[in-house]
Amino acid sequence: MTILNSKLRVAWFSPLNFDGKVRSSSTSAYFTDLVSNKLKTSFEIDFYTDADGEYQGTPTLNYLSFYQHHRKNPYSIVFYQFEDSKAANFVRMHLGLIPGITLFHDLLIKVEMPPPLTFSAWPEILKGFNQNSLTFPKKYPQPDRGPFAYREVSLSPVSLFTSQRLCGEAKRLVPDFIGSNEYQGQLSKLYLPMPTSDNVQLSMRDKSKDVLEIVFAGDVGVEHRAHKVLLALREVSIDYRLKWLVSNKDISRAKELCSEFAVLNVEILVEKSPKKWSELVAKSDLALHTLFSVYGTPGPYLQISLMAGTPSVVTDFAEGEYIPNDVVFKIEPGNQEAQQLSKTIESFYFLKLDEREAISKNARRYALENYASNVTAENLKDIFLREAPFFSNIYRHWQDIEMFGRQEVLAANFEIFDQKYLHDAFKELGFLENA
């Protein structure tokens, strides 16, 4: 009797936090920490990276060995996480080698792409796959692609986004994607909220204290509005203290900005990470999330603040726009932001304790409904299960692309292997298999 393993196999491509060695800047690694364990009861997951290590007690696999494992025991789903970070460059390389479900933490790319992708074949692959016509040019022209992840979205039959705005922008900017001619569900681009830990430290600040403890995790770039925050704080007439959590690369500039705006009661804290933010936000009265960016996302920081039940100020744009008004305080972007912010801070300071408490509860409730990691994990599980049959179809067709590549390589060697003695060697070495 054969006992069938009912678990679907998932190949999970992502930067990881290995053995306590935290890649604090990797959103993908943070997401994996929160979600992957919760999926293990439903799926058999192999983790693929470009580095050696153990993750969750299991050795990780090198991404270049994927095809060998897939050939031996095929995966039902290949899951990629894309972010604008060098750590995720191997993901960018591989998602052109076999399509999958890709979770996008970013849509705009600032880091240098892996140089071999400068002349990526993706427009032809897309066309060839969707139209079943495999005629590839000898050499690819460098596509005029701009700074967006066109290639990565196009090559992902199912794209997920941790920001609603990015999801909308991707739908607008990238209408054609691999498998689009046969995709029935019209669910190819979806929003999957960035999760946070349900066990996040709850706000424990004694709200009756006179000094308002404010925290901020924006970086020094203009989009995060640090200059507006500092200007607002210079104007407020209440007793406050600001704790500003920054990445190490931003320390000098953060100090310069504070002195430029003559805001002195600021403590700059370094080594920004979700964990540090979680500890910090729990001991504060008010969190500022003033990002105003078309394509930037707050990462997991806003979610952590809400989950902790810490009242938060957001910009009424992009992610902030979708949050109900009774959950956060909103600043209208581009309209005297500093003045709005200082008024909001002062109003908050003078709120009664029960009013603060109500906002805190709303924030926590909203976060539990939307950002709890088990909610995200359940959503992802549903997507995996729903899309698995579609991907088996995709992978069947993908074999034509692979076969085409093999035939072309052999064609380039035709004059050599056509000779009897080399033909035998080609055959023996397996070069002629499946061609």
Add this chain to the structure above:
Amino acid sequence: MANILVLGVKIPFTKGGAETLVNTLVKELKARGHDADTVELPLSFNSKEASLGQSALWRTVDLSSFGGKNVDLVIATKFPSYYAKFPKKSVWLVHQYRESYDLYGTRFSDFSDDPRDEALRRMLTDADRKVLSECSYISGISKNVVDRLNKYNDLSGEVLYPPLPLGNKYQSGNFSDYILSVGRICTIKRVDMAIKALPIVHNFIKLKVVGTPDEGGVMEYFKNEIDKHHLWDRVEFLGRVSDEELINLYANSLAVYYAPFDEDYGYVTLEAFASKKPVITAQDSGGVLEFVKHEVNGLVVEPTIDAVGHGINKLVEDRELAKRLGLQGYKFIESSGLMTHGWEHVISRLISPLNLS
């Protein structure tokens, strides 16, 4: 005593560590009474697809007997010499076709997401695994090389560090006002980082570069950089030099710069140590890091021009530190056996298939 062939790969008009390794191995085998010789085929990559033909070619060569002598053992070294078919085959792996392995995804590889590139990569990886699995004994010239075998081909092997080609002939002299760079001149060796660092290095310090280019356009690129930064008097290209000259250059350098990207092994490191000189290398220099420890016997810096420049200045400004680090390097190499008696172990392992029935 056995008849042994060492299989090498020749890229005409160039000379690097792999050629030295093959020649030295043959010499050492002969010194132990074996009848040893080299078999080399030229390697030319006009296109990466041609690597299949080059591999298959090795497969077809009949190595069983020459001049009435039966060959007992072949020792393969670098890609694609290990494609040779022979009943008793050892491999002392120098490296595989790195563009499809560890260099994949970097600026040193042109394998992209083109289905043709991917097909080729898979063909080579699968075939490598097949032909390397045939070997009666598998080893690599460094931990880095053996780790790659394990990571990409799921094969294990033994680390056999090649002893120094000039044994204990290296000398130590003055700590003069120059930094020495030794090796093939190509992009991956990153000699350009040292050249471009010179403007921030004390201006009495020169860079002496030993080696010949094996990549088109690289010297023109260097010359442009030299012109751009007015470094005409500070960089000296010495080309290929005699063993005596090399010993002398090592002996009187202030330090040795050796920061290639993910190097397989690198004789240069050990030659520097044998000459009591510290090595300035980079955090991503691969096999070099198996020997160079930061501020113990050299400096391990970020792979940036600034970091290399500051590293050189540190040794320029503190010559006692340079001496101390160099001495530590020497102590290491002396105790490792790589300067003198290391060959006994290497050869006994490489010829171990002869004991198999």
